[in-house]
Each structure stands twice: as structure tokens, then as C-alpha cells.
């Protein structure tokens with residue numbers, strides 16, 4: 001359970017924001033930062049973000065809902081959200097676990113995700129939903 005990253009304590013209600021600040025989210029993180037990872041699937045390898053998990057009811061949009069854009073591809077199961085002004089990916093509804101959002105750890109206020117050190121790499125190229 002990760003309750004602190006660098007000098008920043010992870011709050012039970014921690015805010016997250018895009019780069020320009022139009023989009024502000026409140027994340028419910030009673031267990032701190034869970035399952036931080038990187039992923040090498042076609043979209044994650046391009047955005048390069050370190051992602052962690054939160055339950056679907058664990059994200060509240062405090063402001064900027066109108067600035068969030070939805071991007072979908074392939075099976076159109078996952079929902080990828082990004083700020084339409086600054087282009088920063090904030091969160092996505094996961095395909096491998098649709099009851100969870102992944103969120104951009106770098107958007108958590110005060111958090112430098114690189115202070116986590118080594119983060120596991122998910123094998124997104126061989127996604128379970130693509131194995132028929």
C-alpha cells in the first residue's frame with residue numbers, strides 16, 4: 001500500500017488535475033496508490049504515463065467536465081479521457097477491468113511518479129481480451 005510518494009502524502013481524497021488546470025478530479029484513495037504500472041499496449045506506449053487504479057465510483061469530476069474528450073479505438077470497450085485544451089490524459093475506464101479506472105499518476109497533485117522508482121510493466125501487447 002503506497003501512502004506517500006516522495007514527500008507527498010497520498011490523501012484519502014486526493015485531487016488530480018490536467019496540465020492547464022481546466023480539468024480537476026477528486027480521487028478516492030483510501031488504500032493509497034494501488035497497482036502503479038506502465039503498459040506497452042499501442043496507446044500506453046505512446047502516452048508513456050505511469051497509471052494506477054481506482055474504483056469507478058472513486059473519481060469525481062470537480063471541474064472541467066466539458067473539457068474532457070473521450071477517445072476510443074479497437075473494441076471500443078475502454079474509454080480514454082484527455083483534456084481537450086492541453087491534451088493531457090487524465091484517466092480511462094479499463095478494458096481488462098471495466099469496474100476500475102486507470103488514472104495518470106502524474107496528474108495527482110504534488111506527486112512526482114518517478115519518485116516511485118521501478119514500476120512494473122504490464123504486457124499490454126498480449127492483452128487478455130485479444131487472446132481468442
Ligand SMILES: [Zn+2]
Nearest residue numbers: 018020083086
Ligand atoms: Zn488541460
